[in-house]
Amino acid sequence: xxxTAPETRTxxxxxxxxxxxWRRILLTREMAVIALLVVVIAVALAVVPNFDSxxxxxxxxxDLAPILLIALPMTLIIITEEIDLSVASIVGLTxxxxxxxTQAGWDFPVAAVAAIxxxxxxxxxxxxxxxxxxxxxxxxxxxxLALFRGIAVGLLGTTAITxxxxxxxxxxxxxxxxxxxxxxxxxxxVLAIVFAVLLHFTPFGxxxxxxxxxxxxxxxxxxxxxxxxxxxxVLSGTVSGFAGxxxxxxxxxxxxxxxxGLELSVIAAVLLGGVSIFGGRGALHGVxxxxxxxxxxxxxxxxxxxxxDIINVITGVLLVLSVVxxxxxxxLRSRRISAIGRKKGRTSSAAEPI
Amino acid sequence: xxxxxxxxxPVPEEAPPTASPAPPALELSxxxxxxxxxxxxxxxxxxxxxxxxxxxxxxNGAGKSTLVKIIAGLYRRDxxxxxxxxxxxxxxxTAQSKASGIAVIYQEPxxxxxxxxxxxxxxxxxxxxxxxxxxxxxxxxxxxxxxGRLGVSIDPDRVTEGLSIxxxxxxxxxxxxxxDARVLIMDEPTAALSGVEVERLFAVARxxxxxxxxxxFISHRFDEVFALCDTVTVMRDGSYIxxxxxxxTSVDELVRQMVGRDVAELxxxxxxxxxxxxxxxxxxxxxGVFHDISFSVRAGEIVGLAGLVGAGRSEVARxxxxxxxYESGSVRLGGRQLPKGNPRVAMARGLALVPEDRRKQGLVxxxxxxxxxTLAIRGSLAKAGLLWSGPENEAAAIWSxxxxxxxxxxxxxxxxxxxxxxxxxxxxxxxATDPKVLIVDEPTRGIDVGTKAEVHRLLSExxxxxxxxxxxxxxxxxxxxxxxxxxxxREGHLTGEFPRSEATPEAVMFAATADKExxx
Numbered sequence: 001x002x003x004t005a006p007e008t009r010t011x012x013x014x015x016x017x018x019x020x021x022w023r024r025i026l027l028t029r030e031m032a033v034i035a036l037l038v039v040v041i042a043v044a045l046a047v048v049p050n051f052d053s054x055x056x057x058x059x060x061x062x063d064l065a066p067i068l069l070i071a072l073p074m075t076l077i078i079i080t081e082e083i084d085l086s087v088a089s090i091v092g093l094t095x096x097x098x099x100x101x102t103q104a105g106w107d108f109p110v111a112a113v114a115a116i117x118x119x120x121x122x123x124x125x126x127x128x129x130x131x132x133x134x135x136x137x138x139x140x141x142x143x144x145l146a147l148f149r150g151i152a153v154g155l156l157g158t159t160a161i162t163x164x165x166x167x168x169x170x171x172x173x174x175x176x177x178x179x180x181x182x183x184x185x186x187x188x189x190v191l192a193i194v195f196a197v198l199l200h201f202t203p204f205g206x207x208x209x210x211x212x213x214x215x216x217x218x219x220x221x222x223x224x225x226x227x228x229x230x231x232x233x234v235l236s237g238t239v240s241g242f243a244g245x246x247x248x249x250x251x252x253x254x255x256x257x258x259x260x261g262l263e264l265s266v267i268a269a270v271l272l273g274g275v276s277i278f279g280g281r282g283a284l285h286g287v288x289x290x291x292x293x294x295x296x297x298x299x300x301x302x303x304x305x306x307x308x309d310i311i312n313v314i315t316g317v318l319l320v321l322s323v324v325x326x327x328x329x330x331x332l333r334s335r336r337i338s339a340i341g342r343k344k345g346r347t348s349s350a351a352e353p354i
Numbered sequence: 355x356x357x358x359x360x361x362x363x364p365v366p367e368e369a370p371p372t373a374s375p376a377p378p379a380l381e382l383s384x385x386x387x388x389x390x391x392x393x394x395x396x397x398x399x400x401x402x403x404x405x406x407x408x409x410x411x412x413x414n415g416a417g418k419s420t421l422v423k424i425i426a427g428l429y430r431r432d433x434x435x436x437x438x439x440x441x442x443x444x445x446x447x448t449a450q451s452k453a454s455g456i457a458v459i460y461q462e463p464x465x466x467x468x469x470x471x472x473x474x475x476x477x478x479x480x481x482x483x484x485x486x487x488x489x490x491x492x493x494x495x496x497x498x499x500x501x502g503r504l505g506v507s508i509d510p511d512r513v514t515e516g517l518s519i520x521x522x523x524x525x526x527x528x529x530x531x532x533x534d535a536r537v538l539i540m541d542e543p544t545a546a547l548s549g550v551e552v553e554r555l556f557a558v559a560r561x562x563x564x565x566x567x568x569x570x571f572i573s574h575r576f577d578e579v580f581a582l583c584d585t586v587t588v589m590r591d592g593s594y595i596x597x598x599x600x601x602x603t604s605v606d607e608l609v610r611q612m613v614g615r616d617v618a619e620l621x622x623x624x625x626x627x628x629x630x631x632x633x634x635x636x637x638x639x640x641x642g643v644f645h646d647i648s649f650s651v652r653a654g655e656i657v658g659l660a661g662l663v664g665a666g667r668s669e670v671a672r673x674x675x676x677x678x679x680y681e682s683g684s685v686r687l688g689g690r691q692l693p694k695g696n697p698r699v700a701m702a703r704g705l706a707l708v709p710e711d712r713r714k715q716g717l718v719x720x721x722x723x724x725x726x727x728t729l730a731i732r733g734s735l736a737k738a739g740l741l742w743s744g745p746e747n748e749a750a751a752i753w754s755x756x757x758x759x760x761x762x763x764x765x766x767x768x769x770x771x772x773x774x775x776x777x778x779x780x781x782x783x784x785x786a787t788d789p790k791v792l793i794v795d796e797p798t799r800g801i802d803v804g805t806k807a808e809v810h811r812l813l814s815e816x817x818x819x820x821x822x823x824x825x826x827x828x829x830x831x832x833x834x835x836x837x838x839x840x841x842x843x844r845e846g847h848l849t850g851e852f853p854r855s856e857a858t859p860e861a862v863m864f865a866a867t868a869d870k871e872x873x874x
Contacts, residue, residue: 012755016724016747018763201740203732210729214718219677220709221729221783222698280720 029274029326030286037293044300051303054180062173062250064295065184066091066243066259068288070266071273072195073236075287077137078270079199080211080229081279085141086126087240088262089148092255094119094244096152099161099254108165112245119241120234122148127233131226137233145263153256161254172249184246191239196284204228212279268315269294272322294318377440379404379568380425380456380537384594385434387420394420398434399594400587402537402568407559409579409600410572412589413612413802418572421589422541426458427451438537457530458539463522467515472497474514475529500528504558520551527558538562539570544578545800548663549867556582574800575829576605588612613804621835622807624814628838629653632822633705633791635674638683643669644846647683651791651822656813658837658857659826661866666846667826668710671793675707676700688790701730704790708780708797710826712773716780719769723761724750726768727782753782757812774805781812792816795826810836830859842866 044051094115101111129140199205210218273290275282385398395417423429427445483489497510588595588611631650638647644666672678676697709715727750757778798806840857842850842865850865
């Protein structure tokens, strides 16, 4: 095969895909998560009392909204093999900023925009430390997780600001008229579409996967790795800031310890949704399904009278299983590939480095 | 897919010469190994004599690695005979192979980086003194004695971390000697070595031969085979083709045996019309890496950049392209200065770099062939900022077919392709950017002769079409065969420039080493 005669030039044609479309679309991790979500919803509708009530949908989506929002930039960050652990602290910080500025007499929209900008600045700090200074994002964002939280708690102490203009807090809590779906889902869906297009249908998205799989090759292909990552951290800070303002309004409560631990829920959902912690793999629809799966399962179990510690155990097991199944599938694939490699042993050099 | 027609299957006509008085050190005859339905080795035959260096050559996939793995005890043969000093053997493990006096030195040795040289050599079988403690003195003394015999000077007490690959190989060899291995197999040991290091390795190999050991040497480089070996065995498509004393054969003959037909020319340099300067580099300097590098490449011209590994050639290429920084000097492309450290501008203006390490720098191995080919043109494929897989696959299909990439489908992971096909994907990726200047760094490293010739023909044709090509290569025949002009670098300096007519191996080697000895 490798000894093609130089003089015989044949025009080859190529199949775009090795497998038919249904296999490529249905046999994916994302579809498995979506299928599991559908099963959980179906079972819950059948056996859990009150799960079918519109209020369940409303409360579920309201509570999940910050996670859904932050999961969008988090997905992009993890695909480039980085991580942002400071998102929940940014939510806390921007929540406090919203409260303080409102209390100081600022117009609420101005205060909200200023608070979101604080989130942006927090993202700039993360991005600067990771891409310009060159520190690992895990270490940087563990540091800023403590830093931003510390500032937030320091600014307000143990007090809380609970007085917000009624118009805005109602807006945050209101449903889309005629539906049980909270209004926050409108900006979320818009953002989700923007992020999905960005990730899956733009040159920028292609470069994210390339960075996650092989930084060096990406750089040799003209991808500005540093600038790309910087941008993602800024996006993450900004979206977290927006989530912080929403969080404040939803609970009419600005406190330094708001959303503590939320970063782990976000990352757990992103990983459950099929994004590889090693970068380069994952899709946004899987992540959204992952967030909804964890939320729906928790909500259904709560309604069924299961205590929250048991719910934690169940979501924990689900996560571990998802990670194990991913590794198992990767192992199966590598076995298949090495079988192909052995087949090609006669014709290839790359498959067998020895 | 890999079925061969009956008449293509070479049948060994005669057994290799075995008429020596003592039984050969190692003898494999008609060894077969298959994996499922796929036969990796149809008829592996080789005879290693004591006190002799035997070359094993063949294209990638000819079955060399499978043969080595059977000897090393990694695989068990399905059929055929395997004799060691006249006795039938059958290894179930690498330990058995080692215990029988066989040592295999791989291209990239696997040592314990935090342990000392001595500790690595005696790993797992440290000598002990009367009190059952490790006898460091004895270990050190034996290490030094072995190094003395090999004529190398490596500090036995230093940690192996940071040693060059060449030194690490020497340590592996020392380990083999301390085990008193009678058969040494070196699987492409020179692939990552510089000229001086290769010479030292050869000196070591010769002294081992003179001690009466049997050596097997696998290499893709004909000059090395001719410089070092006494006998050469050629394999093709898993079968034994021929064994010849090195004096009675030639490169042309070996190539013919390897590819099964006459390769009219390995280096098909076509006449091209040379135009104006396209790439002009002036006074490029990066402290400690390269100094005051000035050269130009004209349209239609192939400029070879020769030198030893580590002379700074790849670093210059990377600085010109913008992935590495430089301190002073300038790079002009088509008359306009390129900004420092900005590969995107360089790409947009028509510069392309096929990097040295295709697996790390050239390709995203886990991505599909289509995504790799279109990675550098992702921006121009997008319509209104959106990129769909349709145009991506179209562009990928065009370049795959132009370069005859062998892949099952465009969404196959690039890592599953053979080395030669991976290199074609990298070339396709950069040719897709429609460059004015193409820099290729070791374009044929580690790929088989057939694909090599294809790559050379492609470069030749591209130059004919007016592309300016800068070709970095450590293979002298490649540089001399392909280049219109040869530049030579040594230790970060440009030390020679020769037009095609004056570029002799001696002149280039002298400029590369400043050493008359090495040039001869």
